[in-house]
Amino acid sequence: MLRAVRFAVKLGFSIHPDCAEPMPRLARLLGEIPPARLYDEMLKLFLGGYAVQTFEQLRQHGLFAALFPDTERCLGREPEGFPLTFLAKSLENTDQRIGAGKPVTPYFLFAALLWEPTRARAESLIAGGQNPLLAYQDAAGEVIARQVQRIAIPRTLTLPIRELWSLQPRLENTTGRAFRMLGHPRFRAAYDFLVLRAATGEADPDLADWWTRFQTASEAEQKAMTRTGRRQASARSKPRKRRNRAKSRKQDASTPTP
Secondary structure: HHHHHHHHHHHHHOOOOOHHHHHHHHHHHHHHHHHHHHHHHHHHOOOOOOOHHHHHHHOOOHHHHOOOHHHHHHHHHHOOHHHHHHHHHHHHHHHHHHHOOOOOOOHHHHHHHHHHHHHHHHHHHHHHHHHHHHHHHHHHHHHHHHHHOOOOOHHHHHHHHHHHHHHHOOOOOOOOOOHHHHOOOOOHHHHHHHHHHHOOOOOOOHHHHHHHHHHHHHHHHHHHHHHHHHHHHHHHHHOHHHHHHHHHHHHHHHOOOO
């Protein structure tokens, strides 16, 4: 079934209705395939230059849910929301890099595919009073532990995936610690991830802009930015989705009942 999708997308074919019809019912059979083999199939599916179309076809035929159940549940709760937009943008970026002959790191791909369930779980833990950094670490552990039972993502990828995710809340800190971030081995990937989140409305564009300017600023400008940018960046770094919802609740509360 996975190969049918891969070849159909790559060659521009359509899967015959007689073959497509049973796919959603038989998707559960993917659970009988060794996770290590499914990992190899994922690389062929998503790193062939047709990641966006592949993702759409996998969802259309009910196969994506069997491969990434946590992610599919999140997409199901917001079928046209930020999670889907972010994931589509990430896959589009992957296709563009492959088309331009640029390298693509598999860990960035899997980090994007599993980001929404991780983010949602982390926010749930934070709402319960847990420290944001610890919340993202715990959420990452839970999501990856479940995912590797389906797809055997190697440890050489899960470690940088965890680091990339854990840097997202740390990027909201624009104080003097920002200088340390520039030297982190995963900073560039974490920054690119933040830019994708901001481009799709899941993170504040002002925060991404701040980091863009900070990287190329002179040392004097960087020091000035860390002195004046902390309050402004931290106040604006909440995703617009949450901010809009809060605003909506406030408006609803102030609107008289007819």
